[in-house]
Amino acid sequence: MPLNPVLESAHFIAEHSKDVSIDMNAVEKVATMLFRQMEKTPYTTQVWRQHPLNPSHPTEATIDWIFVVDLLNFSFWSDAGEFSPDRYTVVYNGQSYTGYWALCACINRAIDEGLPMTQASFYANATDEQLSAIFRSDTSEQIPLLAERIRLLREAGQVLIKQYNGSFVHCVKAARKQAAHLLDLIVRSFAVFRDECQFAGRPVQFYKRAQILIADIWACFDGEGLGEFVDIDHVTMFADYRVPQSLAYLGLLQYSADLHAHLEADRPLDYGSRLEVEIRGNSIWAVEQLRQCMLVARSQSASSSSSLPPINAILLDFYLWDFAKDNAQALCNVPVHRTRSIFY
Numbered sequence: 001m002p003l004n005p006v007l008e009s010a011h012f013i014a015e016h017s018k019d020v021s022i023d024m025n026a027v028e029k030v031a032t033m034l035f036r037q038m039e040k041t042p043y044t045t046q047v048w049r050q051h052p053l054n055p056s057h058p059t060e061a062t063i064d065w066i067f068v069v070d071l072l073n074f075s076f077w078s079d080a081g082e083f084s085p086d087r088y089t090v091v092y093n094g095q096s097y098t099g100y101w102a103l104c105a106c107i108n109r110a111i112d113e114g115l116p117m118t119q120a121s122f123y124a125n126a127t128d129e130q131l132s133a134i135f136r137s138d139t140s141e142q143i144p145l146l147a148e149r150i151r152l153l154r155e156a157g158q159v160l161i162k163q164y165n166g167s168f169v170h171c172v173k174a175a176r177k178q179a180a181h182l183l184d185l186i187v188r189s190f191a192v193f194r195d196e197c198q199f200a201g202r203p204v205q206f207y208k209r210a211q212i213l214i215a216d217i218w219a220c221f222d223g224e225g226l227g228e229f230v231d232i233d234h235v236t237m238f239a240d241y242r243v244p245q246s247l248a249y250l251g252l253l254q255y256s257a258d259l260h261a262h263l264e265a266d267r268p269l270d271y272g273s274r275l276e277v278e279i280r281g282n283s284i285w286a287v288e289q290l291r292q293c294m295l296v297a298r299s300q301s302a303s304s305s306s307s308l309p310p311i312n313a314i315l316l317d318f319y320l321w322d323f324a325k326d327n328a329q330a331l332c333n334v335p336v337h338r339t340r341s342i343f344y
């Protein structure tokens with residue numbers, strides 16, 4: 001099976017970084033702690049459907065819900081500040097949502113209002129006014145990159161109509177249960193998923209939204225039916241701005257004094273800049289090291305390995321992302337890098 005280009009890129013970046021490094025002692029410590037925790041309360045794909053905003057019934061229509069959400073799954077961090085009452089917020093079913101969950105609330109609100117928000121034939125041709133109204137905010141701050149989101153809906157919607165008969169289900173089926181093939185199909189068919197840049201004189205790939213799209217389908221379908229992938233371990237961690245915060249808090253990622261000062265001052269990092277690429281690449285590589293340490297812990301554990309859930313980068317990523325969200329106050333002193341991008 002070919003090595004995932006994202007993992008190869010992450011290894012190269014980790015080997016050539018100047019301002020970010022991985023603390024292997026912290027990796028081993030966290031691997032032991034996480035393994036013990038997962039032996040007690042396994043972290044499995046069941047968690048995915050438990051969230052009230054995620055679809056609870058895996059059907060073909062669910063695939064197109066996941067597609068439109070992961071097409072737009074980027075850049076929710078607020079100029080007003082993480083804990084500002086003005087930050088972009090969507091109230092849905094009496095609950096206030098910010099960040100990624102505000103996006104899910106928008107999509108569900110639109111569907112409740114009778115808009116076929118998971119159909120490419122709708123969002124590829126809807127007017128600016130119709131699409132802007134879908135993302136409307138319940139606070140003064142609007143959703144970041146609204147114009148880009150509208151452009152992506154139109155562009156990706158047209159590709160689905162022209163190449164996949166209007167539904168992402170046909171792209172999933174074309175991949176014949178191979179995650180590596182689906183990843184390749186996504187980034188070849190949709191320019192808006194081509195999350196790649198230059199680092200130290202060569203191209204590097206991250207493909208964050210393309211990979212989380214595959215992972216969300218796998219998780220929603222519990223690895224069965226349309227969500228079955230024979231090589232799901234091919235998928236890496238998704239290089240966003242939230243999981244690096246968990247990795248830095250847990251000590252796996254070490255930032256140079258200059259980088260730390262840059263982030264502490266809330267200064268932005270351009271997409272594709274050296275510092276930003278070092279944070280993203282080392283995050284992916286750190287989770288890979290964590291995964292390998294946990295596999296060693298499992299091979300040495302007394303409990304029969306068959307009773308343990310799979311240990312792959314996806315479940316580690318979901319765990320670390322949920323960890324950051326569930327411990328936002330504890331992590332509030334760990335800076336998040338501020339990159340405005342359609343890619344994460």
Ligand SMILES: Nc1nc2c(c(CN[C@H]3C=C[C@H](O)[C@@H]3O)cn2[C@@H]2O[C@H](COP(=O)(O)O)[C@@H](O)[C@H]2O)c(=O)[nH]1
Nearest residue numbers: 048073074076077099100238240241242243318321344
């Ligand atoms: N690496 C990684 N990045 C993820 C997710 C998710 C949502 N996953 C949930 C759905 C099913 C799973 O069970 C998870 O609970 C969103 N993001 C990214 O985070 C950022 C948003 O952060 P905030 O502004 O704080 O909401 C933004 O870049 C977005 O693209 C993930 O899982 N992993």
